[in-house]
Amino acid sequence: MKLNFKIHRGTKEIGGSCVEVWTENSRILVDFGMPLVDSDGKDFDFNKYINLTSDELVALGVLPDIEGLYNGKGNMIDGVIISHAHQDHYGFINHIDKKVRFYSGKASHEIIGINNLIYSMWEGYLQKPHTKQFIDSLTSRGFTMQNIHTSGHADTQTLKLMVEAMKPQTIVPIHTFGAGLYKSIFSSPVIELNDGEVMSL
Ligand SMILES: [Zn+2]
Numbered sequence: 001m002k003l004n005f006k007i008h009r010g011t012k013e014i015g016g017s018c019v020e021v022w023t024e025n026s027r028i029l030v031d032f033g034m035p036l037v038d039s040d041g042k043d044f045d046f047n048k049y050i051n052l053t054s055d056e057l058v059a060l061g062v063l064p065d066i067e068g069l070y071n072g073k074g075n076m077i078d079g080v081i082i083s084h085a086h087q088d089h090y091g092f093i094n095h096i097d098k099k100v101r102f103y104s105g106k107a108s109h110e111i112i113g114i115n116n117l118i119y120s121m122w123e124g125y126l127q128k129p130h131t132k133q134f135i136d137s138l139t140s141r142g143f144t145m146q147n148i149h150t151s152g153h154a155d156t157q158t159l160k161l162m163v164e165a166m167k168p169q170t171i172v173p174i175h176t177f178g179a180g181l182y183k184s185i186f187s188s189p190v191i192e193l194n195d196g197e198v199m200s201l
Pocket residue numbers: 014015017086088089152153175
């Protein structure tokens with residue numbers, strides 16, 4: 001049976017992580033994050049899009065065009081797996097049809113599900129104006145924020161260790177601004193995809 005996947009966002013950027021994986025029998029998503037950068041490369045300003053519908057955001061290319069995810073039309077997706085509770089991996093889940101099932105680790109589920117904001121991303125993002133606006137908009141609505149950092153993005157040394165341990169037949173860069181550098185860093189074959197391109201195994 002063939003396993004197919006499509007990186008909807010992330011082949012050339014960090015943020016807005018979303019990968020669709022399917023076989024002939026089932027189809028799931030891994031992550032549904034909010035972008036960190038806009039199409040012009042500037043910081044993603046969620047205020048520009050906060051009042052738009054899912055269909056409008058798909059038309060603008062902010063949300064990926066995925067059948068049966070937003071409004072129950074067409075073939076419903078079988079489930080969404082959230083890898084970890086960072087905004088760039090789950091920040092758009094409010095757009096997903098309520099009938100779609102979510103799967104995550106227990107801690108991620110608790111962080112996403114509670115009313116207070118646990119900020120677990122890199123502290124440097126807090127200095128960016130749009131992140132600050134996002135945090136301010138929540139705290140002005142009565143949210144309290146706790147800053148508990150958990151690592152989400154691996155550095156080159158860590159990626160090298162993982163490749164040494166896993167000995168992959170192929171590496172597909174994702175969630176990186178440096179996809180073009182992978183061939184010079186790793187000895188395993190690298191396949192560089194574009195957003196929306198299908199790869200089958
Ligand atoms: Zn991330």
